[in-house]
Amino acid sequence: MPKLLLLQPPVEDFYDTDIRLQPIGLCYLKAAVKKHLPEFLVTVRDYHRGRGRRTIPLPRELKYLREYYAVHDRGPFSSFFHYYRFGADYTEIAAEVAREQPDLIGISSPFSPYCREVVKTAEAIRRSWDGVIIAGGSHVSCAPESILREGSIDFIIRGEGERPLVEFLRQWLGDGDYGRVANLGYKAAGRTILNPLEENYPLDELPLPETDDFQPEDYLYENRPVCMVLTSRGCPHRCSFCSVHRTFGHRYRRRQPAEVFREMELRYQQGYRVFDFEDDNLTFDRKGFHELCRLITHHFAGREIELLAMNGVSHKSLDRETLDLMRRAGFTHLNLALVSAAREVLQAVNRPHLVDQFSRVVREAVDAGFAILAHQILGLPGESLESMAETLALLAGQPLLIGVSIFYLTPGSPIAAQFPPMSAADLLRSRSTAMAIETPECTRGDLFTLFITARILNFLKGLDFDGEEAGFSELAENFSGGNNREAVGFRILTRLQREERLYAFNGGEFIHQPRFDSRLFFSVWNQIGTLTTQQGKRIHLLRHEAVESVQADNH
Numbered sequence: 001m002p003k004l005l006l007l008q009p010p011v012e013d014f015y016d017t018d019i020r021l022q023p024i025g026l027c028y029l030k031a032a033v034k035k036h037l038p039e040f041l042v043t044v045r046d047y048h049r050g051r052g053r054r055t056i057p058l059p060r061e062l063k064y065l066r067e068y069y070a071v072h073d074r075g076p077f078s079s080f081f082h083y084y085r086f087g088a089d090y091t092e093i094a095a096e097v098a099r100e101q102p103d104l105i106g107i108s109s110p111f112s113p114y115c116r117e118v119v120k121t122a123e124a125i126r127r128s129w130d131g132v133i134i135a136g137g138s139h140v141s142c143a144p145e146s147i148l149r150e151g152s153i154d155f156i157i158r159g160e161g162e163r164p165l166v167e168f169l170r171q172w173l174g175d176g177d178y179g180r181v182a183n184l185g186y187k188a189a190g191r192t193i194l195n196p197l198e199e200n201y202p203l204d205e206l207p208l209p210e211t212d213d214f215q216p217e218d219y220l221y222e223n224r225p226v227c228m229v230l231t232s233r234g235c236p237h238r239c240s241f242c243s244v245h246r247t248f249g250h251r252y253r254r255r256q257p258a259e260v261f262r263e264m265e266l267r268y269q270q271g272y273r274v275f276d277f278e279d280d281n282l283t284f285d286r287k288g289f290h291e292l293c294r295l296i297t298h299h300f301a302g303r304e305i306e307l308l309a310m311n312g313v314s315h316k317s318l319d320r321e322t323l324d325l326m327r328r329a330g331f332t333h334l335n336l337a338l339v340s341a342a343r344e345v346l347q348a349v350n351r352p353h354l355v356d357q358f359s360r361v362v363r364e365a366v367d368a369g370f371a372i373l374a375h376q377i378l379g380l381p382g383e384s385l386e387s388m389a390e391t392l393a394l395l396a397g398q399p400l401l402i403g404v405s406i407f408y409l410t411p412g413s414p415i416a417a418q419f420p421p422m423s424a425a426d427l428l429r430s431r432s433t434a435m436a437i438e439t440p441e442c443t444r445g446d447l448f449t450l451f452i453t454a455r456i457l458n459f460l461k462g463l464d465f466d467g468e469e470a471g472f473s474e475l476a477e478n479f480s481g482g483n484n485r486e487a488v489g490f491r492i493l494t495r496l497q498r499e500e501r502l503y504a505f506n507g508g509e510f511i512h513q514p515r516f517d518s519r520l521f522f523s524v525w526n527q528i529g530t531l532t533t534q535q536g537k538r539i540h541l542l543r544h545e546a547v548e549s550v551q552a553d554n555h
Helices: 024-036 060-067 090-100 112-126 138-142 144-148 162-173 244-248 257-270 286-299 320-329 343-348 355-368 385-396 414-418 424-428 444-461 472-478 485-499 518-528
Strands: 003-008 011-013 041-046 053-055 084-086 104-108 132-136 155-157 184-188 191-194 224-229 274-277 306-308 333-339 371-378 401-406 469-471 503-505 510-512 530-532 538-540
Touching (some): 003 024, 024 041, 024 104, 060 424, 112 138, 112 424, 132 162, 138 244, 144 184, 144 191, 155 162, 224 257, 257 286, 320 355, 371 385, 385 444, 444 518, 469 472, 485 503
Parallel strands (some): 274 306, 333 371
Antiparallel strands (some): 053 084, 184 191, 503 510
C-alpha cells in the first residue's frame, strides 16, 4: 500500500497564533485521496502545534527591527523581543519521516513569510529520504516559482488542491504523464513548467475533512477543544491588498448548510466544543448563512458550544437580523475589519465597505451582546498619518478593542504590482511584525508609534472600574498601588504625559523607548476626548496642550 505523508511545518516568528493553525487544508486533502484512491495510506502530521518553542537568532533580513524591539518589555504596552521557532526541530522532523518511510510527502505552505520553513523542512528530509516531495498552499498559489526553484521540492500544486493531488497520484501510480495534471508545477529539462489552472471538485462533492490523526485536546480555545470549519471558499470582494483569489479563484462558492451542520455534529460527537469558521467571507450569502444559524440553534439547543470567526466577518453583509441569529446560534465575539475610516483610502484599495455601515453594525452588535475586535491597517500606501490617527481616534470612541495590522506586501495581491518584484527577503518580511513597507507619508517609526498607541488605548479600554465614567487622573490615582499590570501601566502613562517619553518595563526598571514618537501619539490622544471601554464605560482623557497637530510634523 503506497504511503502519503501530509505535513504542516514549524513557524518562525516573534509570536504564534497556533489555535488557528489546525491543518484543515491537509485534512481535506486526506479525505479526497481516501475517497478517490483508497489504496493509499494517508497520514497528516502537524509539526507546528504542540511541539514547543525555541528561541532562535533573528534573521539578518530583520536585523533592522532590533532598534524597535530592543527591550524585553513586561509592561502592558509591550511589542516584541525574542524570535522563536514554534514547532519541531528540522532534524526531528527528518528523523520521524525516515522512520515512517512514506512514498510521497506533501508539505503545506499557507503563509508567504514562512515559506523558508517549508524549504528547510524539505531540505532536512532530503538528507535521509529520497522520495517525492510536493508542496501546496496559499503561498505556492501566489508565488509558485519561489518554491519550485528549490532543489528539495519536486512538484507544486497551485490553487485548491483536492482534485490536482488526486490526479497527480493517479499519474504517479500510472504513466507519470504529469503534463495532464491541471494546477501542477514541476521541472523538466531544466525548465519549470506550470500546467494550466482548472476548477476543483464542486464543494458539495468534497468529503468531510479527515481529522482522525489528531485528538480534540490537541487544539484548545480557552481550555476547550476547537476545530476549524469552512462553509465557503473564495470572496466576492476584490480588496487590492488581498491575494485570496490566487488560491480560490474569483467565484464565491458556498456549501449546503445541511452539510456544514452534519460536519459540526460529527465534530461534536468527537469531542469538539468550539467551532472556528475560517471563511474569507462567512456572511456574504445571507440566506444560506441564516439557514445554517437556525440549524445550529435548533439542533444544538441545550448543548455546550461556542462559535468563532477568527478570520473576521465583513460588516458590509451584517444587519440586526443576522447578528441576532449569530448570537442565538452561539457566536460571542465579532472580528470586524474597518481598515481605514477614510473613504478615499477604502476606494483606493478597492474595498466596498463604508464607515457608516461599520458604526451601525458596532451599535447593533453591542446591543446584541457581542464583544468586538475591530481591525485597522496601518501604513497603506498613500494614506496620510492624519488619516491613520483619525481612524485610531474613531475606534477609541467605540465600545470595542482595537486590532492593528501593519501593512505588508502579499505576493499575488493586486497592490503588489505597484512594487518591484518580491525577492526572497521581501517574502520573509511579508508579515505585520516586520514593519517592512515605509511610504512617503509614513516611516517605520510612525508605524511603531501607532502600533504602541493602539496597545495603550486597549489598556484603557480593558479597565474595569465603578460607575459609568471616570477621568484619567482619577483612574491613575485609583490604580496607582502595587506592581500589577494596571499600576505599571498608569505609571508609564503618567510619565508619558509629564515627560513626553514612553518607557518600557523589564520587570525591574523603566527603560526609555527612543523610537516612540510622543508627538504623533498625542496627536491621536487629543482627538479622542472621551474613550469608550469595551464594556461601554467612558474615560475622559487629559488633553496634552503642548503638542500641536501632526500636520506640522516633517516626515
